[in-house]
Amino acid sequence: MSSDDPQDTPDIAALVGSRICHDLISPIGAIGNGLELFSMSGGGSAEIALISDSVANANARIRFFRVAFGLASPDQGLARSEILGILKDVYGGTRLRIDWGVGADCRRQEVKAVFLALQCLENALPYGGEIAVSRANGIWHLTGRSKKLKYDPQIWSVLTGSAPEGLAPKTVHFALLPDAVCRLGRRITLHSDEACITLSF
Secondary structure (H helix, E strand, O other), rough: EEEEEOHHHHOOHHHHHHHHHHHHHHHHHHHHHHHHHHHOOOOOOOOHHHHHHHHHHHHHHHHHHHHOOOOOOOOOOHHHHHHHHHHHHOOOOOEEEEEEEOOOEEEHHHHHHHHHHHHHHHOOOOOOEEEEEEEEEEEEEEEEEOOOOOOOOHHHHHHOOOOOOOOHHOOOOOHHHHHHHHOOOOOOOOEEEEOEEEEEE
8 A cells, every 4th residue: 555545644634523523422412311301201392392303403413424524444334224314314304305225234434425425415406306326336326406406616626626715614525525535546527417416436
């Protein structure tokens, strides 16, 4: 393995992501457990239900972020059931439908890249739509479709080698995805038209 191999370079952003998610997941889980005990003791109201829903949403988001922004070693795996559970909890109540067409467990490194790609496509589908995820001969394909597609060429060009200029916190995943794909030893190909955007790696 050469010294230029991306696997030799510490993924500082992923280390920070893992640390933040690790430190947040326990207190959020504790709040959820406290709300559950309160409900079992006879307490309950519309306000408590709202807090409970918010805690569940935060927990789902952190589980998603832990995969997308956290550290993933080459030998780590992620069960298909866990992937589907995370996607259901994050996107289940939204206008965005995720069609996960991969019928097997996956390497966590690959799911990390896929989750970052999902966030990129999510940016292009602010009014809802569908994202189909598939894998053929080891190559991942993600296609986002919507009647109202929002495509910013400057942001999307970051995925194919342009300098990450003009990115905001809500679009930082566009800068992180190329590195995640590079660590897999692959490159991103991008195709877009008026109705859909397809990412492959």
